[in-house]
Amino acid sequence: MPKRTDIQKILVIGSGPIVIGQAAEFDYAGTQACQALKEEGYEVILINSNPATIMTDETTADRVYIEPLTKDFVSRIIRQERPDGLLATLGGQTGLNLAVELAEDGILDEYGVQVLGTSLKAIREAEDREEFRALMNRLNEPVPESDIIHSLEEAEAFVERIGYPVIVRPAYTLGGTGGGLVYNEKDLREIVPNGLSASPVHQCLIEKSIAGFKEVEYEVMRDGNDQAIVVCNMENVDPVGIHTGDSIVVAPSQTLSDREYQLLRNSSLKIIRALGIEGGCNVQCALDPYSEDYYIIEVNPRVSRSSALASKATGYPIAKLSAKIAAGYHLDECINPITKTTYASFEPALDYIVTKIPRWPFDKFDSANRTLGTQMKATGEVMAVGRTFPESLLKAVRSTETDLTHLQHPKGNGFPKEELEVRLQKADDERILYVSEAFRDGFTLEEIHQLTQIDRYFLYHIEKIINFEKEISQSGLTEELAYKAKRSGFSNETLAGLTSLSLKETEERLHTYGIKPVYKMVDTCAAEFASETPYYYGTFEQEQESLITSKPSILVLGSGPIRIGQGIEFDYATVHTVKAIQEAGYEAIIINNNPETVSTDFEISDKLYFEPLTIEDVMNVIEHEKPIGVIVQFGGQTALNLAEDLAERGVNLLGTSLENMDAAEDRDKFEQKLMELDIPQPLGKTATSVDEAVNIALNIGFPVLVRPSYVLGGRAMEIVYNESDLLRYMARAVKVNEKHPVLIDRYLTGKEIEVDAISDGETVVIPGIMEHIERAGVHSGDSIAVYPTQNVEADLKERIIDYTIRLAKGFNIKGLMNIQFVIHNSEVYVLEVNPRSSRTVPFLSKITEVNMANLATKAIIGKSLKEQGFTTGCLPEPELVSVKVPVFSFAKLRSVDITLGPEMKSTGEVMGRDITLEKALYKGLVASGMKIPTHGSVLFTLADKDKEEAMELARRFHRIGFHLLATEGTAARIREENIPVTVISKIGGDSPDMLDVIKQGKAQFIVNTLTKGKQPARDGFRIRREAVEHGTVCLTSMDTAEALVKVLELFTFSAEAMGQSGKRVKEVLV
Amino acid sequence: MKRQLILENGQTFVGEAIGSDTERAGEVVFNTGMTGYQEILSDPSYCGQIVTLTYPLIGNYGINRDDFESIKPAIHGLIVREAAEYPSHFRSQFSLHEWLKKEDIPGLEGIDTRKLTRMIREHGTLKGRLCSMDANVHEVAEELKETPLPVDQVSRVSTKNQYINPGVKERIVLVDYGVKKGIVKDLVSEGYEVVVVPYSWDADNILALQPDGIVLSNGPGNPADVPEAVETVKNLLGRAPLFGICLGHQLLALASGALTVKMPFGHRGSNHPVKDLRTGQISITSQNHGYTVDPDSIDGTPLDITHINVNDKSIEGVKHQHYPAFSVQYHPEASPGPEDAKGLFNEFKTYVKNSQKASGRKTYA
Helix, strand or coil, X not given: CCCCCCXXXXXXXXXXXXXXXXXXXXXXXXXXXXXXXXXXXXXXXXXXXXXXXXXXCCCCCCEEECCCCCHHHHHHHHHHHCCCEEECCCCHHHHHHHHXXXXXXXHHHHCCCEECCCCHHHHHHHHCHHHHHHHHHHHCCCCXXXXXECCHHHHHHHHHHHCCCEEEEECCCCCCCCCEEECXXXXXXXXXXXXXXXXXXXXXXXXXXXXXXXXXXEEEEECCCCCEEEEEEEEECCCCCCCHHHCCEEECCCCCCHHHHHHHHHHHHHHHHHHCCCEEEEEEXXXXXXXXXXXXXXXXXXXXXXXXXXXXXHCCCHHHHXXXXXXXXXXXXXXXXXXCCCECCCCCECCCEEEEEEECCCCCCCCCCCECCCCCCCCEEEXXXXXXXXXXXXXXXXXXXXXXXXXXXXXXXXCCHHHXXXXXXXXXXXXXXXHHHHHHCCCCXXXXXXXXXXXXXXXXXXXXXXXXXXXXXXXXXXXXXXXXXXXXXXXXXHHHHHCCCCHHHHHHHHHHHCCCCEEEECCCECCCXXXXXXXXXXXXXXXXXXXXXXXCEEEEECCCCCECCECHHHHHHHHHHHHHHHHCCCEEEEEECCCCCCCCCCCCCCEEEECCCCHHHHHHHHHHHCCCEEECCCCHHHHHCXXXXXXXXXXXXXXXXXXXXXXXXXXXXXXXXXXXXXXXXXXXXXXXXXXXXXXXXHHHCXXXXXXXXXXXXXXXXXXXXXXXXXXXXXXXXXXXXXXXXXXXXXXXXXXXXXXXXXXXXXXXXXXXXXXXXXXXXXXXXXXXXXXXXXXXXXXXXXXHHHHHXXXXXXXXXXXXXXXXXXXXXXXXXXXXXXXXXXXXXXXXXXXXXXXXXXXXXXXXXXXXXXXXXXCCEECCCCCCEEEEEEECCHHHCCCCCCXXXXXXXXXXXXXXXXXXXXXXXXXXXXXXXXXXXXXXXXXXXXXXXXXXHXXXXXXXXXXXXXXXXXXXXXXXXXXXXXXXXXXXXXXXXXXXXXXXXXXXXXXXXXXXXXXXXXXXXXXXXXXXXXXXXXXXXXXXXXXXXXXXXXXXXXXXXXXXXXXXXXXXXXXXXX | CEEEEEECCXXXXXXXXXXXXXXXXXXXXXXXXXXXXHHHHCCHHHCCEEEEECCCEECCCCECCCCXXXXXXXXXXXXXXXXXXXXXXXXXXXXXHHHHHHCCCEEEECXXXXXXXXXXXXXXCEEXXXXXXXCCHHHHHHHHHHCXXXXXXXXXXXXXXXXXXXXXXXEEEEEECCCCHHHHHHHHHCCCEXXXXXXXXXXXXXXCCCCCEEEECCCCCCHHHCHHHHHHHHHHCCCCCEEEECHHHHHHHHHCCCCXXXXXXXXXXXXXXXXXXXXXXXXXXXXXXXXXXCHHHCCCCCEEEEEEECCCCCEEEEEECCCCEEEXXXXXXXXXXXXXXXXXXXXXXXXXXXXXXXXXXXXXX
């Protein structure tokens, strides 16, 4: 059937902010879907709260609404836009849940909005455990014994019948939030109540554990004509028991016979036909390694992280075709966009193997529980392509950007046997490294298999890698061994480490042998048909398929896996750079390794190299492509970290010079430069030893801000108030030496200001100045940013603009720069200068309508800002107020302290925009997932230093009708202000204590600044975690709390007489 | 030990020897299936061919007792990127290397199989020889060029004697041109009594068995090489319901007056989309053929085209206008590959039932 003509206008729902379990894959899916629908001539309306996406670019849809993804806001847009159709299966679980809510509310029927693609009935049938199980029974498809439970008692009854271990999975949640594997009664009592409260319908599935089975996923598609295909199947290296998002995964499956492959294929297709899926769908199966028994684990009736991975692994664009199917097309009517000569109704054939490794945030959260289970913890992932399993595995390992270049634990060798056994058995993020160490320490394959349940096929290859290391160490780098090693994925650095050669000598040796990679095409068909897809991966084979054109090219380095501190914002900038390069008439080449993103969509660039972002892999591409230059400033710290090595190898870096980048990053050079430019900065110095650090701190005076140099997202950064804390920090958080200095700065309290600017060396354009709600000390990525500034005097603003221009010129910035200032006692100080694209670029680009990455790229490659129509200075500010609100994933990360500080913790962001700051904040906070009840109770637990400041806050909460709860000390102080307050006992005191109050949902908000520190055992920590587990809003910064009160006050005056509220607003603004 | 593949165009691929040490020549073809190497290795339709598998990692789940498509493999050689030394599967009994050695089949691993595949795609299938390193490339290439492709593959792989697979329902005669076990299995699982007869049996012999239906099996090579089989099919038309699979399909076409032509590199794999023109439905099919029915030769024959390939629009199925006879170019029995087309056996069943009704014959179980 050709496309539907009964619909003209389609509303697409995005997935909102990046959180654990829902990352950049939905930007990729949503962007593809919107474009596919636009291509078909539909009017596309998009709603998504996340500004840091390509999806929310004005050009992606006909109209883009960056508004909260709640029923209220979407309903409003439906009323305004009157769409004919709604596409909900491309916005992850968020989009799906929202569509269900809208339908149940009757809005869709009321306005005649049809759900396109997979029907809501099918969605419900797949998502609702009970309905799903009933369907599986009807189809005769096996599911593990299980029960739907609504209480702990029901869970206990089930266990009595089935026995341990069991798995608890809450209904309707992302990434398995709140669930887990349960081995005993104690765990059951903890996990079941958590799971129930995590589920919006207060319902969990409890099922017999089939841990140890092979976990196999099928990515399937079906059209309205009942035609169904498998795009790709994938096998988890980690068997059932670890969330697939936290598992190392290969595609296609490696250890399934054809019989097993077809068995599961048949089931998958049978299921999506029975459900009536129209579009992409994911079916997860568990297969017994010792029989052909299998179980269906679950079905995701939408595009997902796995479908993004499958799309990149095969080249088959699932989201795009899902959109076409939703528009009425059948698979055999759609051209396969890779081959352009065949159709979408076929199943891709791979002639390579893909390995995906998740990227976890544990480098940021040293206290986090790293054990992996049914609740996903990874923030992102990397993919690598190779012709053998070791090659793709080792390429993936060095793509993770965890300083790994090989299967080698960073702590070295020689772990005690007992420790290894524990680590192998209880999987955490480093298990693959412990597997390697176990082989090095003489464990047998069988022993490791027994401990890990990882299939022997994968273990055998890891063992081979380890044995091969020994061979190389013994025989040296002969031509034969070198070729074999490169074909097995060994990095040059690893080879150098195994032999007595330096890295340079190793490179030379390989050069002499003539060993270099060729680039093969990802073409969906294993070379059966000619394709022109510019999508390549490197491998050590004979035939080179990537042909060089005569057009001059520019290489852009991507930003790698999504992680805290380096999110989707950098992929956004990368994509815009690529477009700008193309617009300027060059060929744009990109290297990246993140399968979730838009930048790794092969339709974005002229050539995509899916390769690790290491100097070796990047140089190989450069040597092949010979681009006229490389742009590093849009790929975050990943790309920037390669700049020095690239320059050393004679590569032409486009944009700000290495010398100037270094001057911005190197503390001493930076200080020197700022003195030259006569711009003040907080006192500070670089220490290369603990003693030196203490001396510096004593000299400049506490509190001080300490951090290692060259870090991302404020990693290991801390505010330290006294000498003993400093010593503790130096011992715990950093390795200080000549090569790794530690920066120590005076910590100035005050308003933090963030500026992004574009410069070509002559003209400096400042699109906007942003003000942070939270005072300096909270990482800028975790602060609410406001644009335009609301509370900065004109003269200070002038000074900020002046400093920015001076800094841009002083550092001879070519391209983007980001500066953070603090206003302390009416003086402006520079905190840091980042000579690169920043987190705020998409936010600012969208609200100022200045495509900063595009502008900057063109400025870099030769079109001056003047020629582009700009003059030096700050652009005029708009009427509307916009806020960028951070979003955290604390619910997914047990034992992580949620206190805001200099170290970044958020995973994503949302935007709120309206006519006043309060309205914008309301939208931002709601969009970030905060529930904002307009009445109820506020629980205060404050550190002594904050009590004074908090009284105004307490008064304002009281005045708008909130009941105040507080601990003894805080309550006494509140009472002094003549504000009524209820005393709540400390943890472990008379019942109900603070934890009880939170557990029982008696506090709607918590303001907690108690015992800030890194000791999770403390009460403050327990309160904050309890709040997270129960979804209660917990504010750890007085500034965020104040912003919230502002929003609440907005509601109250709408309920009161005009005269009254007018007075109040004045008071508030004072 | 190193070994080389020498092609008729003078190109060579040097890799490691696996399997038997014998030297063997054959037409070099590629298969794009990602699973099912054991079925491919033992599929008689590959008789005389050297198969390169485009999926690079082969032998991962070993070779087991059950998944053979014939007792004696007829393939001349196997080329892979990597042959698993350490198979991992509960059914595995041999590694690929061990089994190839046991069956005296030479193999080659470690070469750029994608380059070879692209070469075949560009130039069409090439004759090649798996040789030791001291072979003279020029001489071997010349010899390959001069040697015509064999014409006797069907006689090599067809059964020498008839045999019966007892069943309780209708009697089906399965003419064996190199039948895969999968076809027998699917017919037997229907409950039919399946009488397998040699390809050389004429129509009278076959009809003497009083079949309720006849299946023309798959088989190797060019259908034009077995004119006697075409003659037989001609004489069978209208005498009992006919169902042709792969080579059987080509024989039905030839018997109905159509022609077959050699394809540049054929269809071999598990992902070929086929459209049923009667329903508009797509099936993903398992295929293995180097010849195809010429679409230009259909006009004027009593054949209707029922199925086409979605990608290259080649003929994938025909139906006789007057007689209960139909055929498909692909493998409804799968093994290996997707089982989307199993419904064709039901279609055949309908033919068999209808024909019984018409003739008033009954089966007594």
